[in-house]
Amino acid sequence: MELYSDLSETELEIATESLPVEVLEGTHASGRLY
Amino acid sequence: MISVNKPFTITNGKLVEIQPVHFENNGTQLDCSHSIVYNCGSTHKLLIDSIDGTVDLLPNNLYREVFVDKDPESPYFGYYSKKGNKTKEKVWQEIQSDIQKRVKTAAIILCPTYRCNCKCIYCYQQNGKLDYVPMSKETLSKSLDFASETFAKTDAQFKNIQLFGGEPFLPENEETIKTTLEFCRKEKVPIIFTTNLVQMRQYRRLLYVYHGYISRICTTVDGSKEIHNSRRVSLVTDDPFSEIIDNINYLLEIGIRVNIAINLDRESVGHLKEYLSLAEEQGWSGNSLVTLEIGRVDDRFYEGCADNVLSESELLDKLIQFDREKPFPSNIKLAFLKAIQPLAELIGVAFNQKEWGRSRYFYCWADTPADEIYYIDSSEDIYRCTYTVGKHTCRIGTLECPPESPELVYGAIPLLSEKCWNCNIGGLCLGGCINSRKKDSERVCREEKDNLDYFVNRILTPWVKHELCNAELKHN
Numbered sequence: 001m002e003l004y005s006d007l008s009e010t011e012l013e014i015a016t017e018s019l020p021v022e023v024l025e026g027t028h029a030s031g032r033l034y
Numbered sequence: 035m036i037s038v039n040k041p042f043t044i045t046n047g048k049l050v051e052i053q054p055v056h057f058e059n060n061g062t063q064l065d066c067s068h069s070i071v072y073n074c075g076s077t078h079k080l081l082i083d084s085i086d087g088t089v090d091l092l093p094n095n096l097y098r099e100v101f102v103d104k105d106p107e108s109p110y111f112g113y114y115s116k117k118g119n120k121t122k123e124k125v126w127q128e129i130q131s132d133i134q135k136r137v138k139t140a141a142i143i144l145c146p147t148y149r150c151n152c153k154c155i156y157c158y159q160q161n162g163k164l165d166y167v168p169m170s171k172e173t174l175s176k177s178l179d180f181a182s183e184t185f186a187k188t189d190a191q192f193k194n195i196q197l198f199g200g201e202p203f204l205p206e207n208e209e210t211i212k213t214t215l216e217f218c219r220k221e222k223v224p225i226i227f228t229t230n231l232v233q234m235r236q237y238r239r240l241l242y243v244y245h246g247y248i249s250r251i252c253t254t255v256d257g258s259k260e261i262h263n264s265r266r267v268s269l270v271t272d273d274p275f276s277e278i279i280d281n282i283n284y285l286l287e288i289g290i291r292v293n294i295a296i297n298l299d300r301e302s303v304g305h306l307k308e309y310l311s312l313a314e315e316q317g318w319s320g321n322s323l324v325t326l327e328i329g330r331v332d333d334r335f336y337e338g339c340a341d342n343v344l345s346e347s348e349l350l351d352k353l354i355q356f357d358r359e360k361p362f363p364s365n366i367k368l369a370f371l372k373a374i375q376p377l378a379e380l381i382g383v384a385f386n387q388k389e390w391g392r393s394r395y396f397y398c399w400a401d402t403p404a405d406e407i408y409y410i411d412s413s414e415d416i417y418r419c420t421y422t423v424g425k426h427t428c429r430i431g432t433l434e435c436p437p438e439s440p441e442l443v444y445g446a447i448p449l450l451s452e453k454c455w456n457c458n459i460g461g462l463c464l465g466g467c468i469n470s471r472k473k474d475s476e477r478v479c480r481e482e483k484d485n486l487d488y489f490v491n492r493i494l495t496p497w498v499k500h501e502l503c504n505a506e507l508k509h510n
Contacts, residue, residue, distance in 0.1 A: 003242055003288065011243045014219065018246030024224050024291070026139070026192035026249070 038077075038502055041092045041110055047382035049091065049501050057112030064104055064111070065119045070458045071097075072490045074498055080490065084461030085120045087376035087394075091498055122450055125395060132393050133404050133442050139391060140190035140406040142181035144169070146210040147412060148200040148424050152230050152274065154266045156299060156331040156340045159200070164424040169412035174210055176433050177410045178217045185221065188406055188439075194249060196226040198409065198423070203227070203234045211237065215244045224249035230266065231281040232274045238281075242288050250291035250325075253278065257296060258308035265302060283316065291323045295369065299331035300342035303352050310362070319363035326363060328353065328385075330370035334421045334469045336477065345481065346374055347488035354383055354493065372397055373463040373482055374489045381497050395449050397464040403440035421469055428469070459486055 007015065018024075042049040068085040079097040081090040092100075092110075099108040148164040150157075169177075185193045195218050202211065218225045224247060231253045234241075241248065256262040259275040268274035285292050296302075296309045306328075310319070318324040330349050333340040344352075349370065356362070368387040371378055376394075378384040391399030391407070399405065400419035409417040411424060414433040422428035431437035448454050448465025463482035465471060470478050 004239060007243070015243045015245070017219070019222060019224055023192075023222075024249045026194065026224065 038506060039093055041090060041096055044089045044091070044380045044498075047380070049498070049505070052090065052110065052113055054109035055112035055116055057106055057115060063119070064101070064115050066101060067456070068120065068458055068461050070486070071101075072495070074495050078498075078502075080494065080498065082377070082462075082486075082490070083117075084459050085125065086117070087380075087461070089377060089380055089494065091502075122455060126444060126447075126450065129393060129395050129447065130442065133402075136393065136404055137192070138188075138190040138405055139192040139194070140184055140188040141194050141196055141408070142177065142184060143196040143198050143407065143409045144174070144177055144210075144214065145198050145200060145409060145411040145423060146174070146202055146207045147204065149204060150199060150201040150230070151204060151232050151270045152201065152266055152268050156265070156297065156342075158332075158334065158337075158339060158421055159424060161335075161337045161339050162425050165411070165413050167412050168206060169210055171209070171213075173412055173414055173433070174213060176414065178214070180408075180410070180433055180436065181217070182221065184406060184408070185223065190406060193223045194226055195223055196228065198228045198420075201230055201232070203229050203231070203237055205233060205236060208237075208240075212240065215240065215247065218247045219244065226250055226252065228252045230254065230268075230274070231278045232268050232270060234281045235277070238284060241285070241290065245288050245290050248290050250293055251285055252293040252295065252327075253282065254295045254297060254329075255279070255282075255309065255312065256302060257305035258312065261302060261305045261308060279312075279316065282318075286318075286321070286323050289323070291325070293325045293327050294318060295327040295329050297329045297331050298344065298349055298352075299340060300344055302331075302342075303344065303349065306353075306356055310356075310360075313363065318365075320365055322365070324365055326366045327369045328366065332370075334467050335425075336470060336473045345485045345488060346371055347485050347493065350374065350378060350383065350489070351492050353385065357383075357385070373459075373466070373485055376462065377489060377494065381494065383493070395447065395461070395464060397448070397466060397468070401448075401468050403442045403446075406439055408437075419469070421467075459483060462486060 041052040043052050069081055069083050072080045074080045074091060077094060079092050079094060081092060096110060099105045100111050100114055105111060147168040149166050181195060195214060197214060215225065226249045229251060255278060256265045262275040263273060266274060271277060282292055282294060298306065313319045313326055318326065331340045331343055333343055362385060366385055368385045371384060371387050375384060389399055391402055391405040393402045393404060396402040409423045415429040416431040416436060417423045417428060418430050444450060449460055454460035454465050466478035466482050
């Protein structure tokens, strides 16, 4: 997904990184802890 | 085929016949101290065991045989003699075992400021004497060090950082948010934001860059534009609603999960329809990135900041009616059931509620001594519960003197206190909200009893009668 054409090299690198889905969706996935 | 003259228990949304158990007179006494009985029409009784969380339906004659005459010759006397004797020791063992084996979370929740760009009419933070000083760089750094230490020594399977408030996405919080996102990247922990999204636009690029580290963003939309803008009044724009919708759709476009909550009370519950229509129009219904969360406006400290509060049961009753008229989308999730939650589960009306961190014999996740959850504010104070954040008298420690990890202590479990253990609904209400209890414990007891009565009379009994009626129809 390319939404910004002026991202720096560092920003581009970070934008391609991701934590595993199971970590992102981990138990307390909601701010309200529900 | 079920016969209405037999006793039943409710399991997985069905009436299941109770089988008689041979009675051996070994001195076991019939124990009804944790049960509450309601009439179900003129022919049956509903027997709710608050500790087991079970609901049985007994024809009046069987109820009389077993519980009034205590007739050992009754074919069901054995069943209830065997079942009904949970002791404090057994419950204590269950609690220990549950706390030990549960999947745990450690979360550090930062409140960079208590300032907010909205003045929502039901906000529980509006009556407190909050310290509106923004979090300094030094305090942020100390808070993140505390997070690193907590994550390093915890055995929790899940860890996260959260930004809360006040409102995190205020223009002046930019450096705090950047630093926190970079911390999450380095520590490889996800971040969750709780925000009204009114001024998120200036953060779009940053959120895009770090989207792979964002677990989800939790926000609130109280129905239509008119309703939302009148209840969640913005101090920076006349039309927060339109900005929020635009921001939600941006987040979804870049693949970030969004919790879109609606907070309901007596005044707004009728507008749930607008919220559900909006969700449908915007493509949020059934969207795997979206959770449509239904919350209940409450007044935990009895401060009078939410005059139109509906009880859990009253709200659930309204939701069941909505669902009957038009079934809820699959991604709806309730976020308010407490005392009646086990009973709602039994008859299949809990609508995906799952309160992570809450153990069966505790009122909420915050009073369950399992997860390590710490709210930290700009004064370097640490809090345990969402509702207590910023209330100085409720702090549980400071960054200088942090609290110990949650520990299970027999004497601190409300259910095991004499008062709750000897109350026949204690196993359901579990002492109620600790904050409310400190303020007015008699009111908590009264409200919890009313809550259960409403659930039984308006939700459970009609459900049981409907099931019985179906059974009779099939029988004939």
